[in-house]
Amino acid sequence: MKIQNILFALGCGLVSQTLAVISWEEADKKASSFVSDLSEAEKIDIVTGYMNMQGTCVGNIKPNSRKNFKGLCLQDGPAGVRFNEGTSTTWQTGINSAATFNKDLLYKIGKDQGAEFYAKGINVALAPSMNILRAPASGRVWENFGEDPYLSGVCGTQITKGMQDSGVIVSAKHYVANDIEHNREASTSNMDEQTLMEIHVEPFYRTVTEGEAGSVMASYNAVNGVYVVQNKKVLTEILKEGMNFQGFIVSDWWAIHDLEGSFNAGVDMNMPGGKAWGPNYINDSFWGSNISNAIRSGKVSSARLDDAVKRIIRSMYKMNQMGNFPNVNLRAQSMHTETHRQAATESQILLKNDDNVLPLTKKYRKIAVIGKDADKAESCTDTACTNGNIIQGFGSGTTDFTGITDPYSSIKNRASKEGITVVGSISDSANEGANAARDADVAIVFVRATSGEEYIVVDNNKGDRNNLDLWHGGNDLVKSVAAVNKNTIVVIHAPATVNLPFINNVKAIIHAGMPGAESGNAIASVLFGDHNPSGHLPFTWAKREEYCCDVSYPGELPHGGDSKTTYDYKEGLFVGYRWFDKKGTKPIYPFGHGLSYTTFEYSNLSSSLVKSGTEVTGLKATFTVSNTGSVEGATVPMLFLGFPNVSEMGDYPVRNLKAFDKINLKAGESKTVTLEVDQHGLSYYNTNKKKFVVPTGGEYTVYVGKSAGDLPLKVTLKNTQGSNEGSSAGGNNNGDNNGNNNGNNNGSNNTGYDCCADSNARVQYTDESGNWSIENGNWCLICPEKPQCFSISLGYPCCQGNTVVYTDKDGKWGLENGQWCGIADIPSPSTGCPYQTKNGYPVCKTTTTVVYTDSDKWGVENGEWCIMCN
Numbered sequence: 103m104k105i106q107n108i109l110f111a112l113g114c115g116l117v118s119q120t121l122a123v124i125s126w127e128e129a130d131k132k133a134s135s136f137v138s139d140l141s142e143a144e145k146i147d148i149v150t151g152y153m154n155m156q157g158t159c160v161g162n163i164k165p166n167s168r169k170n171f172k173g174l175c176l177q178d179g180p181a182g183v184r185f186n187e188g189t190s191t192t193w194q195t196g197i198n199s200a201a202t203f204n205k206d207l208l209y210k211i212g213k214d215q216g217a218e219f220y221a222k223g224i225n226v227a228l229a230p231s232m233n234i235l236r237a238p239a240s241g242r243v244w245e246n247f248g249e250d251p252y253l254s255g256v257c258g259t260q261i262t263k264g265m266q267d268s269g270v271i272v273s274a275k276h277y278v279a280n281d282i283e284h285n286r287e288a289s290t291s292n293m294d295e296q297t298l299m300e301i302h303v304e305p306f307y308r309t310v311t312e313g314e315a316g317s318v319m320a321s322y323n324a325v326n327g328v329y330v331v332q333n334k335k336v337l338t339e340i341l342k343e344g345m346n347f348q349g350f351i352v353s354d355w356w357a358i359h360d361l362e363g364s365f366n367a368g369v370d371m372n373m374p375g376g377k378a379w380g381p382n383y384i385n386d387s388f389w390g391s392n393i394s395n396a397i398r399s400g401k402v403s404s405a406r407l408d409d410a411v412k413r414i415i416r417s418m419y420k421m422n423q424m425g426n427f428p429n430v431n432l433r434a435q436s437m438h439t440e441t442h443r444q445a446a447t448e449s450q451i452l453l454k455n456d457d458n459v460l461p462l463t464k465k466y467r468k469i470a471v472i473g474k475d476a477d478k479a480e481s482c483t484d485t486a487c488t489n490g491n492i493i494q495g496f497g498s499g500t501t502d503f504t505g506i507t508d509p510y511s512s513i514k515n516r517a518s519k520e521g522i523t524v525v526g527s528i529s530d531s532a533n534e535g536a537n538a539a540r541d542a543d544v545a546i547v548f549v550r551a552t553s554g555e556e557y558i559v560v561d562n563n564k565g566d567r568n569n570l571d572l573w574h575g576g577n578d579l580v581k582s583v584a585a586v587n588k589n590t591i592v593v594i595h596a597p598a599t600v601n602l603p604f605i606n607n608v609k610a611i612i613h614a615g616m617p618g619a620e621s622g623n624a625i626a627s628v629l630f631g632d633h634n635p636s637g638h639l640p641f642t643w644a645k646r647e648e649y650c651c652d653v654s655y656p657g658e659l660p661h662g663g664d665s666k667t668t669y670d671y672k673e674g675l676f677v678g679y680r681w682f683d684k685k686g687t688k689p690i691y692p693f694g695h696g697l698s699y700t701t702f703e704y705s706n707l708s709s710s711l712v713k714s715g716t717e718v719t720g721l722k723a724t725f726t727v728s729n730t731g732s733v734e735g736a737t738v739p740m741l742f743l744g745f746p747n748v749s750e751m752g753d754y755p756v757r758n759l760k761a762f763d764k765i766n767l768k769a770g771e772s773k774t775v776t777l778e779v780d781q782h783g784l785s786y787y788n789t790n791k792k793k794f795v796v797p798t799g800g801e802y803t804v805y806v807g808k809s810a811g812d813l814p815l816k817v818t819l820k821n822t823q824g825s826n827e828g829s830s831a832g833g834n835n836n837g838d839n840n841g842n843n844n845g846n847n848n849g850s851n852n853t854g855y856d857c858c859a860d861s862n863a864r865v866q867y868t869d870e871s872g873n874w875s876i877e878n879g880n881w882c883l884i885c886p887e888k889p890q891c892f893s894i895s896l897g898y899p900c901c902q903g904n905t906v907v908y909t910d911k912d913g914k915w916g917l918e919n920g921q922w923c924g925i926a927d928i929p930s931p932s933t934g935c936p937y938q939t940k941n942g943y944p945v946c947k948t949t950t951t952v953v954y955t956d957s958d959k960w961g962v963e964n965g966e967w968c969i970m971c972n
């Protein structure tokens with residue numbers, strides 16, 4: 103534990119622990135020894151849920167007194183400890199945490215949430231939730247981190263590190279592609295492998311590999327026809343083997359439909375144990391003693407049982423839970439209001455602020471606060487009620503309410519310090535709202551919408567929202583207030599996008615999201631400028647029909663059955679802003695948008711690749727950010743990457759978020775900022791190789807700016823992957839940072855395999871893409887030597903095309919994109935076969951029989967003439 107964390111813990115009076123951090127290897131040794139004398143029945147008790155959710159925690163594993171083993175308590179998450187009866191913080195939701203774009207704060211959120219779980223003796227927090235926002239109407243988007251896989255991965259990783267540093271195992275969920283509530287337990291999310299890996303698995307990749315998550319929750323839905331809990335490819339090949347995941351996989355609650363399928367696919371813990379909800383199923387499990395019978399009949403192996411047990415115990419050792427872990431007591435007090443307040447405040451997103459109507463200052467003598475959403479949040483089971491401020495959605499990801507602050511009271515308190523009068527119409531009555539607004543200097547209208555989990559229906563919305571309209575007549579309320587007050591400000595509490603029919607009739611809009619108990623203080627702080635708004639949209643705000651995808655509302659099918667609703671992820675990689683880029687559609691507010699009361703300028707971008715030998719291992723971008731306004735504030739520079747346009751990658755998004763930071767600047771201050779992208783961030787998923795690879799050839803484009811729609815800085819970098827250029831023996835960064843593309847495409851081919859390092863390698867096999875060899879045990883393609891061009895040494899790139907514009911003593915010159923470039927000589931057939939079009943005819947790809955000879959030798963391939971290389 104770091105010194106400052108210890109001090110912070112002491113300052114808050116926390117019951118926390120000092121973690122003796124051990125490696126997975128050490129944890130594995132201890133787990134092996136623990137497991138070695140367990141009987142089969144004892145092992146089965148560790149993998150099968152106990153009490154079927156009728157016990158203390160939502161998930162329980164039975165204690166074993168012989169082994170002095172306390173069992174396990176698993177509890178929701180992610181907005182704090184569920185069912186805590188007011189003894190711990192009612193946190194902001196995941197989407198609000200993401201909106202802070204503040205990595206240090208995300209860690210702290212995890213750390214402090216973890217301390218609350220720890221104090222209550224909870225071993226596993228069922229959080230963070232990391233599904234991708236494809237469709238804003240999807241019920242659980244507020245639990246997750248928005249539309250971008252990188253942002254979601256960073257949020258998941260930071261929160262995981264924080265929680266696990268507090269001694270609590272996270273269960274990152276819902277793995278994977280559980281993105282629509284309707285028929286979540288009888289639906290299949292269908293997509294190609296690249297989309298699965300780059301978009302939907304990606305947040306888990308970072309959380310597992312960097313965050314070292316101790317557990318992952320397998321989701322209800324199927325992927326490509328096979329329920330995730332029975333999907334060996336998804337659970338064992340991708341997660342356990344592909345990511346070297348050391349922890350355990352727990353099923354989502356009652357997601358298990360059989361023993362063999364789930365056990366053999368790689369689920370390690372069946373939760374909450376019974377076949378279905380209810381006391382009748384406490385001792386009726388697909389697992390339990392059925393595992394013994396299945397081992398006897400050879401349907402499952404005892405080795406698989408040992409592996410599952412060891413994974414669970416190993417995670418417990420890793421997080422130091424096998425010693426003095428607190429006893430379970432969901433009522434143990436542990437609060438972290440300060441961290442929560444900071445997060446709630448930093449998550450408020452200023453979407454619009456015409457004429458600088460905000461912040462509120464003494465120039466306004468009278469403020470009207472309007473709308474039931476400004477009232478205290480209504481508390482009820484799983485927050486399935488909406489008669490007040492919306493601070494969380496509904497479902498399992500909620501907490502009991504404590505210390506709730508409401509917008510109306512917080513605004514009144516704050517305004518009184520300035521001597522400003524506040525009048526209220528704390529109802530959704532359009533007439534009353536207009537009456538209150540009429541003679542006020544400013545009218546602030548609070549409006550709302552909510553969504554949640556499938557098992558609850560609120561106002562006819564079965565988890566997923568039926569539409570994106572505001573609830574409880576919000577549009578009419580805004581309309582009537584804006585008609586009588588020219589300084590109308592709208593504050594929206596909602597899971598994600600709502601329709602904005604009033605957008606042009608109001609001066610300011612704040613998207614407050616679902617900010618938790620500090621909702622009132624957070625909005626007051628931003629409205630009065632005590633905190634200069636610094637939240638940013640973790641999703642694109644557009645009209646419903648313009649998104650890549652939408653939810654649908656199919657009729658209910660039996661859970662776990664063979665017939666499933668199909669959700670086709672036809673958008674592929676193009677989710678969120680990637681879709682809008684592809685379509686050239688301008689959204690209402692782009693991903694990353696968020697205004698401040700000051701202004702920022704970005705300048706002086708330079709960028710370089712980091713190399714180790716011939717391998718590209720990273721990218722650095724350095725630039726200046728300046729606060730050009732008159733008040734202090736924080737800006738979030740975002741780095742988006744355009745990938746090389748090489749055929750091996752197929753149709754790829756124009757821009758992808760790969761790095762960001764949050765930088766605080768005093769008025770007039772400037773700072774130099776460096777953002778880094780790691781090798782994984784420079785890679786795409788190659789389906790032939792079944793791994794992430796850095797592409798070869800072409801160029802990366804680095805964009806830096808304040809949102810996906812505001813990227814003023816841009817530089818292009820030649821991709822030197824696979825070549826000696828820009829590399830140093832020690833692997834230091836001395837990469838090419840001149841932004842030039844010199845067109846040297848060494849090592850590029852469209853097969854997905856690397857070009858052989860030795861271009862004279864012995865041919866092992868030939869197919870239509872060329873000649874193949876084996877190097878270091880891997881297939882490689884014998885690629886032609888790409889022509890080097892003379893102009894590089896003169897500081898000009900190689901031309902991509904072949905039109906000669908001018909010839910001098912150095913060579914032949916062309917003009918491309920307004921810049922001189924050198925034309926390389928096409929190598930003569932004797933120096934190798936260039937595999938590129940010549941005189942309009944392709945070069946033969948195989949050693950076809952010569953059919954005809956003129957100045958070249960000709961063959962016929964696929965019914966077409968082609969030129970032979972030799």
Ligand code: BGC
Nearest residue numbers: 160178228275276354355498
């Ligand atoms: C949800 C999970 C939750 C579990 C336990 C399920 O319905 O999908 O997110 O952790 O219940 O409450």
